[in-house]
Structures are given as C-alpha cells and as structure tokens.
Amino acid sequence: MSKVMIVGAGGVGRVVAHKCAQRSDIFSEIVLASRTLEKCDAIAAEIDAVQIKTAQVDADNVPELTALLNAEQPKLVINVALPYQDLTIMDACLEAGVDYLDTANYEPKDTAKFEYKWQWDYQQRFKEKGLMALLGSGFDPGMTNVYVALAAKNYFDEVQEIDIIDANAGDHGQAFATNFNPEINIREVTAACRHWENEDWVETEALKTRRFFEFPQGVGMMKIYRMYHEEMESLVKHIPTIKRAQFWMTFSDNYLKHLEVLQNIGMTRIDEVEFQGQKIVPLQFLKAVLPDPGDLGATTKGKTCIGVVAKGLKDGKEKQVYIYNICDHEQCYAEVNSQAVSYTTGVPAVVGAIMMLTGKWHKAGVWNMEQFDPEPFLEEVGPMGLPHVVIDNGYWPRL
Ligand code: NDP
Numbered sequence: 133m134s135k136v137m138i139v140g141a142g143g144v145g146r147v148v149a150h151k152c153a154q155r156s157d158i159f160s161e162i163v164l165a166s167r168t169l170e171k172c173d174a175i176a177a178e179i180d181a182v183q184i185k186t187a188q189v190d191a192d193n194v195p196e197l198t199a200l201l202n203a204e205q206p207k208l209v210i211n212v213a214l215p216y217q218d219l220t221i222m223d224a225c226l227e228a229g230v231d232y233l234d235t236a237n238y239e240p241k242d243t244a245k246f247e248y249k250w251q252w253d254y255q256q257r258f259k260e261k262g263l264m265a266l267l268g269s270g271f272d273p274g275m276t277n278v279y280v281a282l283a284a285k286n287y288f289d290e291v292q293e294i295d296i297i298d299a300n301a302g303d304h305g306q307a308f309a310t311n312f313n314p315e316i317n318i319r320e321v322t323a324a325c326r327h328w329e330n331e332d333w334v335e336t337e338a339l340k341t342r343r344f345f346e347f348p349q350g351v352g353m354m355k356i357y358r359m360y361h362e363e364m365e366s367l368v369k370h371i372p373t374i375k376r377a378q379f380w381m382t383f384s385d386n387y388l389k390h391l392e393v394l395q396n397i398g399m400t401r402i403d404e405v406e407f408q409g410q411k412i413v414p415l416q417f418l419k420a421v422l423p424d425p426g427d428l429g430a431t432t433k434g435k436t437c438i439g440v441v442a443k444g445l446k447d448g449k450e451k452q453v454y455i456y457n458i459c460d461h462e463q464c465y466a467e468v469n470s471q472a473v474s475y476t477t478g479v480p481a482v483v484g485a486i487m488m489l490t491g492k493w494h495k496a497g498v499w500n501m502e503q504f505d506p507e508p509f510l511e512e513v514g515p516m517g518l519p520h521v522v523i524d525n526g527y528w529p530r531l
Pocket residue numbers: 139140141142143144145165166167168171189190191192212213214215217235236268269270271272273274311312313316425426473476477
C-alpha cells in the first residue's frame with residue numbers, strides 16, 4: 133500500500149486518477165497536483181470511492197515541486213503533465229528521493245525534437261540514489277514496447293522487423309480536434325518522418341509514405357501514414373536484432389486538410405511572433421482556441437486499435453505475429469469520463485506504477501518498458517481495461 137502523486141490534471145491525468153482510485157489495494161493515498169488547482173478539484177470531485185488530495189504546483193519549478201514532494205512524501209510520481217516537464221520532475225524526484233514514471237519522452241519547448249538522450253543521461257543519478265524511473269508507460273510508447281518484448285520472449289528466436297500501427301477509428305463530431313494535447317500532437321505529426329533500416333535512421337518528408345491496412349474486429353480498412361515515434365529509438369537499442377522499425381498512424385482526410393491549411397498559414401509555428409505589443413507562439417495560441425481533448429469524451433464514438441506486427445525467425449523459419457488491443461471510446465467514457473486515447477495512455481501508466489510498487493518491476497536506474505518481463509504487466513493490464521489479442525502467424529498484409 134503506497135502513496136502516489138499524479139502530476140498533471142489533463143485528459144490523461146483524469147484517467148490515471150480514476151484508475152488509481154479503483155485500485156485502493158495498491159494506492160492507499162492519492163495526491164493530484166497540477167498547474168491549475170480547479171482542474172484537480174474537478175477530477176477529484178468525480179471520484180466517490182476514494183478521497184483524493186489536490187495541490188497546485190508549477191512542475192517547471194524544481195524547488196517548488198521538491199517542497200511539495202517533501203511535504204507529501206509519496207513513494208512514486210506519475211508524470212502526466214507535458215513532455216517539457218520531464219526533466220524538472222525527474223530532478224525534483226532525485227532531490228526528494230521519490231520514484232518516477234512518465235508516458236512521453238522529454239522535448240525542449242523551442243525545438244520539436246524528442247529523443248531519450250536527455251532522460252537516459254539520468255541513469256547514473258537514479259542508480260546512485262537507489263531510485264527507479266520508468267519511461268514511456270503509456271500506449272505508444274508503453275504497451276507497444278511490451279508487445280514487442282512479448283513477441284521477442286514467446287514467439288520468436290529473433291525479431292527482425294516491427295511495424296507499430298495506431299488507428300483511431302473514432303469520430304468526435306468536431307470539424308478539427310486532436311486526441312491529446314494539441315501542441316504536442318501537432319509538433320509530433322508535422323515532424324520529419326524517420327524509420328529504422330539496416331542499423332540507421334532514414335529520414336523522409338512528414339506523412340508522405342502511406343499504405344492501406346485492414347484492422348481487425350470490424351475496425352476495417354484505413355489509410356495509415358508513416359511517421360517518427362519515440363518508442364522505435366529505445367526498441368532498436370534494447371532489441372538489436374531489429375533491422376527495420378516503422379511507425380504508422382491513421383489520419384482522416386479531414387484532419388490532414390485542416391493541418392495543411394494551419395501549416396501553410398503559419399499557425400503551427402513554435403517560434404515567437406510579435407502580436408499587439410506582446411510575443412506569442414502561434415501553436416500555443418492555436419491550442420487555446422481548439423477543443424480541449426479532455427472534453428471530447430462525451431461526443432466521441434468508435435474504436436481505437438493499436439498494435440504491433442512483428443516479423444522474424446522461429447526455429448529457422450520466417451513468421452509473423454500481430455499483437456493488438458481494441459478500445460471503445462463510449463465504454464471508456466462510461467467508465468472514467470474520458471475518450472479512448474486518454475484511457476489507453478492512462479491505464480498503462482497506472483499498471484506501470486503497480487509493477488513498480490509491487491516490486492514486480494523494480495530496479496534502480498532509468499528504464500524503458502521492453503527491459504522488463506512483459507508477462508506480469510500484461511496479466512495486470514487486461515483486467516484493468518486493455519486486454520490484448522495475438523494472431524500468431526496469421527496472414528497479414530506486408531507493409
Ligand atoms: P493535457 O494538455 O490535457 O494535460 C496536461 C496537464 O499538465 C494539464 O493539466 C496542465 O495544466 C498540466 N501542466 C502543464 N504544464 C504544467 C506545469 N508546468 N506544472 C504543472 N502542471 C502542468 O495533456 P494530455 O493529458 O492529453 O497528455 C498528458 C501527457 O500524456 C503528455 O505528456 C502527452 O504527450 C502524453 N501522452 C502519451 C501517450 C502515449 O500513448 N504514450 C498518448 C497521449 C498522450 P493546465 O491544465 O494548467 O494546462
């Protein structure tokens with residue numbers, strides 16, 4: 133039984149708070165802290181089963197967050213603020229002697245470049261303090277890393293190729309909206325595409341390579357676009373037999389049409405521009421006028437389907453395995469007032485926390501998900517709402 137502090141009260145923070153409250157056998161006390169106290173209070177008010185303590189904190193400010201951690205003394209921080217806060221929250225955890233978990237890797241505000249280097253550089257400091265940091269415990273990264281680890285452990289002698297395929301076949305009924313934080317989402321989608329091929333990164337223009345993929349269980353045929361995604365960086369490092377890694381995501385024609393116009397007119401810029409005597413960042417202004425992804429739950433219908441197609445060798449023969457999860461937006465909303473994109477991120481964050489707090493996955497240092505045994509995680513995450521399906525050697529189109 134452990135005390136946990138959730139930092140960030142957005143779409144994912146709401147799911148994490150609800151799911152921690154469902155597991156009072158593990159999380160004996162919950163503190164929800166974020167920049168805007170009212171958002172924490174609104175989430176806490178939705179949850180009857182457990183009393184959730186709330187707090188205001190600026191997670192960019194290490195002394196302020198350290199003081200809160202020292203006052204509350206949680207065992208673990210679940211960071212579901214923004215990637216910009218990863219390093220300051222890790223610093224505060226080191227100061228206060230608290231374990232750390234997040235769902236997205238660090239990204240500096242002024243450059244749309246996300247990579248693990250900055251956080252991997254904390255390895256020695258976490259080891260020396262006997263603390264653990266678990267990186268990328270969402271769906272992608274997160275569950276996708278666990279699926280690749282499962283493929284490597286149980287289905288192959290050597291995994292050689294992976295295609296991570298993320299479909300949101302849901303409809304939120306808005307002309308244009310993003311499924312998670314608009315600023316982070318648009319920075320990610322408009323970044324140059326990179327995939328791993330023959331021991332190197334190959335860079336191509338953003339969203340220029342596309343395929344059709346038939347998703348299972350009635351989700352159906354959809355267009356998927358190749359893009360860069362952070363879990364490929366840790367997977368090719370930790371599973372070096374992987375010769376080729378690609379990440380694909382579905383986008384509707386409508387989403388891409390709006391995105392193209394926003395890019396063409398400069399609204400996705402991340403540098404400062406002068407506006408009526410003050411400096412503003414166009415993408416941050418755009419975020420302020422777009423729908424809040426945390427409010428899309430009530431209107432979103434349909435499903436997500438995220439998974440991994442892995443190819444490789446077993447007993448000297450080539451084979452293919454597809455491991456995936458399907459999640460229904462309306463069922464998520466009925467359970468935790470949230471759409472499936474926040475749900476599929478928040479549930480693995482809570483299960484990662486359970487792995488750490490129960491000692492099933494605990495060692496000092498900074499780790500990615502594929503560095504642990506996937507099976508205890510999958511045994512926990514299924515009953516928590518994200519069961520997986522394995523198609524072992526079934527026919528699946530080559531990408
Ligand atoms: P939101 O924008 O909805 O929520 C972010 C929250 O963090 C807000 O409550 C915000 O406060 C708070 N916050 C921002 N800056 C600070 C700060 N300096 N100090 C304290 N709190 C702060 O984002 P989401 O919930 O959609 O996403 C949360 C995280 O999950 C992101 O890092 C995102 O990249 C990640 N993610 C990971 C996925 C995965 O599968 N691995 C998928 C989707 C998201 P305020 O309300 O005041 O703005």
